[in-house]
Structure formats: C-alpha cells, structure tokens
Amino acid sequence: MSERCRTRLVFLLSFVRACGCFGLCLLTSLSARADVDFYRDVYPILKANCLSCHNKTITEAGLNLESPETIRGGGDSGPAMVPGKSIASLIVHAATQTGDVVMPPENNKAGAVKLTPAEMGLLVAWIDEGAKSSVRQTEQIVWQPLPAGIHPIYTVAVTRDARWAACGRANQLFLYDLATRRLQTRLVDPSLLPAKGALSGGTAHRDLVQSIAFSPDGSRMASGSFREVKIWKQAAAVTPRTSPLLPDATMSALTPDGRLFIAADSEGTLHVLDAVTGSTLRVIPDVKPAAKSVLCVSPDSASIAVCTAGATIGIWNLTTGERTGTIADPHGARAFVWSRDGGAIVIAGDDNVVRIWKTSATDSATPRELSGAKAPITTLVTAVNPDRVIAAGEDGNSHVWNLEDGKLLQTVKIPSASALAVSRDGKILAAGSPPGQVRLFDLATGQQIVELTGDADSQARQAGLSWDLGARQLDAAYHKKELARIAAENKVLEEVLKKARETIATVEKTLPEKEKAAATAAEAKQSAQTAVDALATQLAAMPEAALDKQHKEALKKLESATTQAAVAEAYLTSARHHIQDARGEEQSATAAQVRNAESIKAETEAVAASQTAIDQVQASLTALKKEISERKLRPLAVCFSADGATIAAAYDNGELRVWGIPSATPLLHIPGSGPATSANIVSPRDGLFVSRLADGSLIEINTTPNWELERVIGGDSAAPVFADRVNALRFSPDGRTLAVGSGEPSRSGDVSLWEVESGSQIANWTDRHRDAVLGLDFSPDGRLLASGAADKMAVVTDIATGRQMHAFEGHTHHVMGVSFRPDGRMLATAGADGVVLVWDMLLGERKKKIEGWTKEVTSLQFMGPGANVLTSAGDQRIRIVTDEGGEVRSMAKLPEFMQSAASDALGQIIVGGGEDGVLRVWDGTNGKELAVFAAP
Template sequence: IDQGAKGTMRARQLVTWQAYQRENPPIYATAVNRGGRFAAAGRGNRIHLYDLSLGSKQPLNLADPSLAKFGFYGKEDAAHLDVVNSLAFSPDGETLASGGYRAIKLWKKSPATHRKGPKLPLSPGERLALSAGNDWAASFGEGNGTVLWSLPDWKKVREVGRDAGLVTAVAIDPKAGRIAIGNKAGKLFLHGLGDGKLIAEGNSTHASPVTALAFSHGETPSLVAARENKLIEAWPSFPGDGGMVDWAPLREFKGHAAAPNHLAFHPADENVFFSAGEDSSVRSWKFKEGNLVKSVTGLGPVKLFALSPDGTRFAVSGTAPGASLWDFATGKKITDLRGNPANSLRSGQAERELTFAKGEQTYFKGEVKKRADERKKVEDRQKKVEKDLKDAEAKPIAEKKMAMEKARSESEAAGKDLEMKEESLVLLEKGVPEAEALEKKRAEELKKRIAALVDPEKKEKAALAEIAKLEKALKAQEAANAQDKVEEALKSLETARGKSDLAVKEAERLRKEKKEAEELAAQAKQKHAQSKKELDELKKAIATAKADLKKKDDALVKAEKEYQDLENPRVQFARDLERAKEDLVKADRGIKDYEAAEARADEELKQIEESAKQAKDDLAEDAKRLMVSLSFSGDGKTLLTLDDSGLATLWSGRNEGRWLESHQVSGKPARVLGWNQKEVWILDEDGHFSTLVPSGDWILDRVIGGDLAQTPIVHRVTALAFSADGKLLASGGGDPSRTGEVLVWDLAENEAIRHFPDLHSDVVNSVEFSRDGKRLVSGGADKFARVTDRDTGEKIHSFEGHTSLVLGASMQANGRILASVGADGEVKVWNLVNGDRAGKQGGYAKEITSIRFLGLTDQAFVTTAEKRARILRIPLGNPANVRDLSGAVDVLHAGGVSIGGGVVAAGGESGVLRVWKVADGKLIASFEPPVADEVAKAAE
C-alpha cells in the first residue's frame, strides 16, 4: 500500500541486481537425469553438473555468458542472477531446466555428430596402422609394400617397402621418423618416414610370419615384434645414420601358447610392453631384462586389444560377442562391455512398464468384476424390492387408509367436543364461585332489608293503631255530639293519618325492597344451585367425552398402525426401488468407465508388450554382435567400442566401465582408427573415412521469461517439472503471501499455453504432471495440495490437512494415490478416486522438504530438515519405512529422482550433493562444493 498498490494489484517494482556473494551457498535444488548418469545441484546462483558415469568429482559449471553485462560476473560464472530455486531434467535426459527470478533457462547437451569423409583409395581387405599422434597412416595387406598417408587430410605421400613381400604388420614412430614393416615371410624392415628409404633389414633366425609390431614412445624408441610361432622379439633402436650393419633382435620372449597378435608399450614406462593373443592371455614384459612381469589369463581368445593411456587397464574382445574391461594390476575383470546399454535401459524400462501395465490391467479387471458383482447385487436388490413392492401394493392399503381417515375424523370430532366442553368447564368453574358469591351477597342484602323493615312496620302499626284509636274517639265524640270535640278529633285524625300515610308508604317501600331482595336472593340461590348442577353434569360429560376420545384415539392409533404397517413398507420399497434404479445407473456407468479404462489398459499393455518384445529382440540381436574395434581416448577417461552393426558405444575408462552413450554409425564400419582429440576416426568396409564426435558440453539453449517487462512469471520459479513426453514444462511459483501460480509451457513454441495465476493463495513449492500429462499436482505455502485439470484449470481435488506449508506433493504412476509433505513434519496420503485422506506418517521433528515417487512403484523418496533421506512405501494407507539412506549429515532442502527411480540425490545447507542407488541404498557419490579456483580451472 505504501508503494502505491491499489486493490489486489501489486505495484510494479524496479529490480536492482547485486552480486551473489555467499561463499558456501546451500543447495536448494537437485535433479537426476534418466539412467542416473548426470546429477545437478543448484548452489546459490550456480548450477553444478556431475557426470556420475565418468566418476569425476569436478563438476561442469553451467553458466549464462550474457550475465557478464551486469558487471559482477564473468562469462563462465553464474547460471542465474538470483538463487537457483528449481531444477528438472527432461525425460530423455538431454535437457535441464532451471528456475530463477522470473526466468526459466533450458540447458542442452551438445548432441553427437557423425560426419562422412572422403572415400579412401584402399583395396578391400587392406589394413591401416596409425602413428601415435595421428599424423601418419600406413595401409598394407593387399599385395606387396606399404602406402604412407599424411593426416588428417589423407594425402598419399609415398609407397615404401615395395620389395617387402606380403606385409602382415606395420608400426610407425613419428618422433624418430621411422616405419617398421613385417611380412609373411618373417622379414622385418625399417624405413624412414621422410624419404621412405630402407634404413635396415632385420636379421632374425626365425622365418615365422610377423603378427604384430610396436614402438616404444621415447626419443630413440625400441621395437617389439610378435611372430606366428608364438615368440616375441625385442629389437634395439637403430641409429639414424645407418651405422648399424647387423640389425638383430636382442632377446626373445616366450610364454604365449598361441601367436600374439597385439603389442603395446606402457605409455609411461618404455621398459614395459604388453602382448595379447588367442591363448586367452594378456602379458606384460620387461623389455631390457627380458622377463615376464605379469600374466592375466582366462580372457578368451583375444582378437581385439586396447591399452589405457596410463597402462593400468585394458579392454579385450574375442570370438564371443561383446568385450570386457580389466584391471591389469589385480588381474580382475572390471566389467563386461556388451550389447547396447541404451537398449538395456529401454528393455528394463519396458519390463517395468510391462509389470506396471499388467498390474493396472489386473486392477481394472478386478474393478470391472467388482462393479459387475455390485451391479448384480443391485439388480438382485431391485428385483427383490420390485416383488416386495408388488406384494405390498396388493394388500388392502386403501381400505385401511379409509378406516384410518374415518377414525381420525371421529377422533378429531371427539377432540373438538371435549375441547368445547373443557372450554365451558373453564367458564363454569369460574361462574360457580361467582354465583355463590352473588347468592351470599343477595342473602346479606335481604337480611339488611328485613332488618330495615322492622322499625318502619312498627311505626306503621303504631300509626294505624293511632288512627284506629282516633277514629274510635271520633265516633265516640260524634256519638256524643260533641262538635268541638269532633273537630278536634278530626284534626288529630287527619294529622295521624298524614303520619300514618308516611309510615305506611315507608313500610310499603321497604317491603317492596325486601320482596325484590327476596326475589333476587331466590334467583341467586337458584342460579348458584343451577351452576353447581351444570358444573357437576359438565364434569361428568367431560369424563365421558375423555373416555370417548381415548376410545376414538385408540381406534385411530390402531387404524394408523394397521395402515402404516402396510403403507410404510410400500413407501420404503418404492424408495428402495428408486435408489436401486439410481444405483443401477451408477453401476452401469461405473462398469462402462472401468471397462473403458480396462480397454485402455489392455491397449497400453498390448503396446508395451510389443515394445518389450522389440526391446528383448533388440537385446538378443545386441548379444550376437561381435566387436570390430576397441579404442581408449587420449585422456583415458573414455573407452569406445565399435561392433559389427555400426554401434559405437562409449564407456567410462576409469569408473567401473560405466556406460556413457551409444551412437549408430551409418555404413558398415570396419574399425576405429583412433581418437584425434575429441573426434573418433572410423573407417568402413567400403573405405569411407568418417568422424564421430561424441556428445559434448552442456550449453544454454534458451531462456523462457528473462525479460522482466514481458515475462508472465510474477516471481521466483520455485518448482519445475516436464511432462512424460517432454513436450510440456510446468513451472510453479507466485508472489509470496499473495498468489500461487502455475504455468504450462509449450517447449516447441516457447510460450505459455496455460496460466493459472491463483491456483494457490501463496507460493507453489512443488509441481508435477500426472503420468498421462492431463493433471497437475501442486503443493503450496497455503497448506493445500491440489490436483488440477491441465487444460481447464479446474481444481479436481483440494486436499486440506497440513497445518503448515506444503513443501512437496507427488502422484503415484497409477494416478490413484497422492502423497504430500510439509513443514508440519507429516506425510499425508490421499485417495484420488474418492478424495479422502487414506493415511499419514508422523514422527518427524522438523520439516519434510520434498517427496517424489520412484518410477512406476509405490515407493517414494523424501528429504527432511532433520538430516534424513529416506525411502518410503506408500500404499493406500499409512506409509512404511523401507530404508534410511546413509550419509546425510545436514539439513536437506531438496531431493531429485531419476526417471526410472533407480537413482536419487539430495542436497542441503552444507552444499554437499549426495547420490544414492535405490536398490541397495548405497551411497554412489558425495560431492563437496567446488572451491573457486577449481571452478575457474574447470571453466577454462
């Protein structure tokens, strides 16, 4: 954000380079090529390549000359400006890919070339002898005399020894300017190279044909001659002035049981020479003393012989196919040199692929049968369910349903009736106390009215009595005719009547109120009684309703049970039938898929069987081929064998005779003439001269990315992998904590054909192709291992379970098992068929830094930060240890595996590269980091 980033876009940064200056850089990337000949290590920003077959401890330093423009590297110094984070060999082993900062570099081994030369004017059957420095050649064997040729232009110089008769052996000494000629008559002649004049004619007591000649390598060389009579003669050096009149042998060497046909002086000791013949022996002799030094026997008839430049080893070939390499000091055979090792590798790989393909065929056949058995079970289940459903549907389900519905209706009606009664009960239970209270209230009011009426009625009665009294008095007065009394009595009566009326009215009013109170009290009493009666009757009715509801509910439960007992099985059978139909469709689809897979496996097996048969046939043909020539290179590092089919094979002359490479030479070669520095001179039966230049140094072929302004690679390339056909290259990387990208490159077009910029949410630490090339396996710092469709980018599987960075992920060749490792110190195993975790292995105290399955097997190579390199067996379950590889003493950052899985390599913090043979776990080699002056010397 401080740098100007907006949203998820990363701000463009200007890269400023500086020299990588770590003195002893660790190894962060390793790789081993097909066959295990080359092992590569990325140390800092350099790539060191080791030829395991030659056995040299000094690596080839792969350098990009263009980096010199930055000013702090020479043209032969660095491979990348940044640390080499990843390495991968192509399947054919001829290309090495390296990953740096936003760039991938491809390094190629310069291919072997075979160039046809001129046709030499040689007669059929003529033989050739070359001088030690390849300056001269002599042809002989047809007719009399010898023809001298200057090299390398093959110009005819002159004929010598025309009077020598049929020449059988020639030796050239360019230092002293002489040529020795031996003939069938047993004569020996010495001529000058410069003028061809006869210097001397040998005077020997033996007339046996000369079979071989050889000069020593000194300034005044000695000569040895072998004869058909099994003798070897030692001849003295002859002065150039022709002063020695009698040129005779000094001594004879006896011991061969057959005629020696090969002679050679020890390159470093002029007093020692070697002889070989058809008596199955190679012998060394003291020239001056005349004694036998050593004899190596049991070789078989020696037809071809070659001595190493240091005189410690020799190669022989006889009447049987092939050749062999021997250590002369011990007299022991180092190895057999036979056939075409490339075909042996191909045959071995074909056999492994055949075993794998048979296993796959067996697996898919088993899966097809398994799914057919499952389908049969599903089909049987479907038939049974159909029958059960039919039987269930035949039962009186409808009648039971109607009975259930009727019972439910009656139950619901009874429930509603009870509900209404219980609602009424609530009201009644509330009304009875109210009626009782009202009754009590009305009784109290009546009591009050009765009490209130007592006094008014007394007053009324008294008033009426007073009126009666006054009326009686009035009558008495009237009867007495006491008028005055009468009036007074009337007044009193009127007054009394007024009071009486008031008293009567009051009493009447109170009686009326009393009556009303009595009526209200009677009504309240009646209502209370009625309420109690109704409550009692309602309670009885509710009890009856409850009993009726229970009866109805019981009837409903019974009806439901009778219905469900018939309906539930029908429904379940119907569901089971639908599931069975779905399962049948799935089973059919599964059978179809696995039958297709089985067909592919059958076709692949057929092709592999044909390939394996062809490989076996080729091996059988290879085993029949006889050698026509053997020759050591000038430095002795390489031995070349040439067989009668024209196959030129290079073997290590020093390191157990390991195979280096093979090349088919056009035409029908007759012999190898010799080495001219890095070239091999070959002559075919028709007299055509040709040169074979074996494959040479590894050079930078091209750069992918590199231009920081144009490259789609966003950061360091932390993972690389080739597809099985070598046409595609996958690179992994990403912007730390932002993205984890994978790109797929078309190497023919040199462009990215797929770019998955957000396959992971953090840097991709590991990437590889599935065996068929259709899927990508990746592991990232986001703790995920993923399987992705190469073409669409669809995430087929996302495996979550690691608690820290995933540092490696690898898929078994069968495509059904994936193993991942990480900084959490666990190996996790995943089932790619169903996506489940299948097993795990813990017990690691530190990170597991890499994992790679070995070829077509279920074994994998892992490296760890706890100084362990280990072979694991990883089935569909928990991994098991096969063996720990000895020698690792530092934190290992990277591991590499050869294509076939026979050789593994690992490197780490100490910068030491170690290489092991998987079959027995033995350490093949250990390479310390080269010091600066050694690197400079190697570059020079």
C-alpha cells in the same frame, strides 16, 4: 510557511499529543522536504508492513494497498483515505492505532510492525499533499557477490536415462556424469564471466539457483533463479569428421593424436591424410604391406611401422614420407605394436615367440625373445608402470612380460581375446572377445573387475520396455483393486438387500392386522363421536344434570377412542413407511448391483487387456534379451579414453560401442555400416574418441559433450518477467513446453508456460495461488499441470482451456512439491507440515495421509512406473514410501537438512542434496551409496 504545511503541522501537533512519538526534528524535516512520491517514499513502507495481507491476491477486509488508486477505492469499511485530509483518513487512524481498527495487529504471522514516526510522517504528508499518483520506477537490482562458503544444494535433477545429474550450489550449476561418476562441468553464462575473455570464474546465475529440470530426452536443462530462467542445450555427442576416405583401402590406421589417417591401397601405396579435413597430405609409394599386415603408428604420431611383403618391418616418417628403419622378420609377424616410449617394436611370430626389436635395429640385429606362450598369439599390447607386454593367445591365455628383462610376470585367462588395450596409467587391461563383450582386468592381480556387455540402443529399448511393463502392471493392479473394491461393495449390498427384503416380508405379514386395527379404532372413534354429538344436541334442547354427566362421559370415551385411532393409524403408517423405505433400499441396492455388474465386466475386461499388454511387453523383453544374447560379434579394437573413464570397442559388423567404466553403463552406440576386417579407434584427449567407420568415414565420439547456454527468459529486462525467485520448473512430457513457478512471497503465486524452441510465452496464470509457487508437475499425458505453493494449496489446471480442475486443500503449511503417479490417477503432494498427501484424481478427493517425517518434506517424486514415492526432508532422510503409506526404504542419518531428491525413469538411481552442499548418489533398488560429490 504555506497553508498546506501549516495544516500538516496542526495535525502532527495533535498527533504528537495523542501518541507522544514525534519530535521537533521530524516536524522540521517534513516542513522543508519536497512533495512525497508514492512509489518512492510510501510504497516501501506499505510493502514492509501492510501488503502481505492487503494486495491484489490477498485482500483482507477487501482492501488493496498496492497503488494510490486501490487505496482510494478502499475496502469493506469504505475509502481508506481522503486526499488532502490525513486526519480524516482511515489508514492513518489504523496505522496510529487511534481508531477502532488497529494495524498491523499484534502477533501477526507476516511479522509486520507498527510504523515509525518517520514512516507515519511520510504517509501523512503524502495524503495531505493530495495522495497523488506517481510513475512506478522499475526496481534496479544492485548485485553483490555471494559470500564465500555459501554452497547449499536447494535443487537437484537427473535425466530419465540416469546419465546426467545436476545440482545448484549458491549461484553455480554443476553437471555430473553418473556413468563415469565424475564432475562433467560447471555451467557458466558467458555474460557473467568476471572479465571479457576469461576462461574461468564465471557463474550460471547472479543469485542462488532455486530450481533445475531436464527435458525428457535429456538434451536440455532449465535452471531457475531470481527473476530468470536459463535453458542449456547439450551439444551432439557424435560428429562426422569426414566423408569416406579411401573406402577401398586394404588396411588403415589413425595416429594417436587423431590428426592423421593413413591407409594402404591395393597397389601397396600409403596415403597420409588430414583426419579433420580428409585432404591428402602426402603419398608414400612402394611400401607393399604383407597380406596379413596391419599399420602400426608410433606413440608420438610421428612414424608408422608396416610388415612388408619382403619379410621385413619397415618404418616411415609420416612428416617427410622417408623410410627411417628396417627390421628383419624371418619368423612371420602375426601381430606387432610399439612400446609406449616408442623405442621398440614388439612382434609376435608364427612360432609363438614374442620378440622385442629396437626401432634403430638393422637386419643383422638380435631381438630379445619373450617365451612362455603355448599357442599362436592373436593380439599384442604394451603397458607402462612398469613397462610390460601383454599377448593374448588362441589357447585363451594372455601372458604378461616385463619389457626390460623379459620375465614372465603372470598369465591371465581370457578366452578368445581378439583385441587388447591398457589404460594409460597401466593399471587396467581391457580384452575384447566374441560374442562381443569387453572384460576389464586388474593388471596387478590378474583379477577380472567387470564385464561390459550390451549397447546403449539396446539398453534404451530395454529400459523403454521395462517402463512400459511397469506401467501396465500398475494399470492391472489398479483394475484388480477396483474389482476387489466392487466385490466388497457387493457384499455390503447383499446385506442391505437381505435386510430390506426381511423387513418387507416381516412388516407385510403384520400389515393386515394393523390395517384391521386401524379400521376398528376409526369405527370406534366415529361411534364415540356420534354419541357425543347426540348428547350435545339433547343437552342443548333440555339442559339437565343427568344429560350433562352423560355428555362428559361420552367425551371421555371419544378422547380415548381418538387416541386409540391415532395410535392404530400411526402403527399402520409406520409399517407402510418401513415397507416403502425397505423397497427404496432394495431398489437402490439392486440398481447399484446392476451398475457394479457393468463395472465388474468393464474392470474384468480392463484386467484382461492389461494382462495381454503385460504378456506382449514381456514377450518383447524376452525376444530382445534373446536377440542380444545371440549376437555373435568379434571385437576388432578396444580403446581407453585418455582419462580412463570410458572405453570404446569396434566390431566386425562395423558398429561401435562406448561404456562408462565405473558404472559399466553403455553410453553410445554407432550401428554397423557393413562388415569390417579391421578397425581404428584413438583417444586424443579426455572423453573423445576418433574412429573410422566401415565405409571409410571418420567420426568423433564425445562422451563428455559440451552444454551451452541456449536461451535466457527474464533476467535484467526492463519489465520483470517473473515476480521473484523461480522456485519450480518442469518440462512437458513431449519436451516442447516448460512450466515455470514463481511469485512474490506472501503476495502472489504465478504459473507460466513457455515454448522451449522459441522462448515465447504460451500462458500465464496469476490467479492460481496467493503465495509463491514451489512445485510443478505435468500429468503423464501432458494435459494437466499440478502446482503447489506456499498458500498450502495444490491446484490442477487443464492446460488446453486454462480452467482450474481441482483445488486440493489439506496441508497446514507450504506445499513443497507435487507429483503425478505414472498412470495419472493419483497426485502426491509434499508439505512443510511433515506429511505427504495422496489425492485421487478421478474422485477429486484425498485418498491417503502419509506421516512419519519429523520436519518439512522438501520434495517428492513418483519413482519409476510404479506407486513408490521418493521424498527428501529436513529430518536428514531420503525416504521412499508407497502411495498407500508403507515405507520401502530410508537413507537416514544424513549429515544435514535434505532439500531435494530425484530419480531416473526406472527408479534405479537416486540423487539428493542438502544444506551441506554434497550431492549423493544411491542405487535406487537397494539404497547402496554409489558416489559422493562434495562442493569443489
């Protein structure tokens, strides 16, 4: 046995005698093992039991145990260990609890426990072998599948325009379309697909999704998990398909599958073009459509029907270009449409009669006639379940007939309907009418369901103005509050001045008397002193009892005179001090009044400026609403999406509008490119429209655009970019910067900034917090970044300089979230201590403590442009309070612990999620539940 091992055994034997905790098995294994490696063998022991209190951030007693170098450096009590001499090392005595220092202490908050005999053996062996340094190997994570049934929602987010909501469930990321109130997609990282080429089964992250944030414009979304951030980008919703196709065409049509575009030129020739490439596939000559005719394509996209100049309706095969049928039309076709099965053509004549012609009919065939219309028919549409025909008349009545027996089923009042469409399931009728609205009707009852108005651009403008108005009103309220505060302060100052001046006047009246009394007392004292001095001189020259008696009596008189003089002087001094103090208060109060007068002037001007701005914004809102109401647009075509979730309309000014049906929300707007007399819109598949613009070009409108993984920051790189879980994400107001909050629990709190476009790091602050960062928010001007962490602190950093501006300490537990008020003057923080604190950013101090939660407040956000704060909490509530503490609304008695809540820019939509994995959507204005999305 080597001398080193013998020394070690001697120590361990003595240690066994002292502690009684080692056995022969341990001693034998230690004598036989290879050199102990610090990072392989010792570091895991220290990490589990010591590093929570002794690390680079939290250095209790000045001791950092993270590396051999810092252990050698020691702390307040000197070196923690002596290389080669474990028996003389402080860390060993502390860990064995045989010295003055006992580690870990009993009932510690970190949950650290006493080292086991095997762990002590490794520590002792490492020190006795010289406490050598070693190379720290990057921890290789071995990923395991998450257990089935793990689906809590820890984070939610919603876009500023309330279009998209996202939540994380386990390691999956779900995106919901709030306009259609449907699951849009489950985002998947292609590298995490279970097998190459697989189309399903992948995930967004390997570990739980801890944080989500949308960019201000809603085009990007960031998600955070263990040691990584992923940025997802939304594809374009509108895609040009072709350049202008036959811009001089007299009429045109798209096949329902969106693959072919058919147009008639002025010579009466039909051109069949590929609707994707724009190339001409075939030409059908000598068709000669009638002047008022339209082209009508069969439901299977195989044939086209044309009302020709010869008072017939001709049918052509689009693949071969051959004419396959002719229907006589002596009554003049005002409108016509194919039946949904393609077996008939329905024609509305000039005589107000609707006729049904079999597509195999000849000139001598007799059609079925549908009567009941009292006025010329403007447009027709067919429906299924059962097969029906709907015709809109100029008298404002729309008639519904059964296609099979010709029975009139009902009449629906639809004023001035210029375009009709029916959902594919045959349940909903859409009617477009001037001045531009689209109404939806339940075909079973004939009752109107909803009216769709406005467009996405106008809505965005109106939302922007509404936000601006709210922000201006918040600003005005702040300045009015300041005026009220100054007015109250001035009242106090008036009282101070009044009392000071009264004091000065009162004391000044008594001052001459006190001065005279003091002078008289001083003279009496001096006379008494003179008498004492004279008698003392006589007594010294001729000591006699009589003189001694006189001297003693003179001394008593001097003592009395001295006391009276001191009292009189004290009264005089006190009076002068009273006057001096009162004049000081008078000067301070007067100076404060002067300052307040200046502040009142400034605040009054600010209120006036805010009111002027409010008036201007209100005028702009009024003008916009008037502009919208005065638009006189005639819908030329309406079309349901294949899934019935959205609807598109084309107008006579060439513009296109798309709405989400369940929410009646405008989704997309294509401005008009010029006057139009006809329009083509088809929906080949769910969420997709293909339309021809007025200039002849074709576009695709995807109401459910794809979201693709754009970039990964961190992940399985050799050197971890983020220490642990990414708990917080926030885009800057301009969308160019992404703030990331992470950190190793109980050891570090990291805040970093990243450039969104390039993915490069801009800044990294590891000294802001001592524990994991849980919340982030940018100030409205983008100059400041607030961070909240498990160290109970909220910190505000100046981004340009990296300087810490404020460190707010007030919570007694984790700070779970932070949010700036829209004017940047206040910061709200949510605590696991069940309170919300509001901090004054101008004064740098706490303004308000808001209570009322019985468990952790897990998230918070200022709602809209005002002072309302949206919170989620473990007490099964989504709660809205003002920053003054008043409760606005509470969505209570939810099934589970709520982990996160978020709202759109105007506070009109709220989403929240919690432990039950259900994403809930509420109307932010009244608390009504709008949708519930359970875990798939």
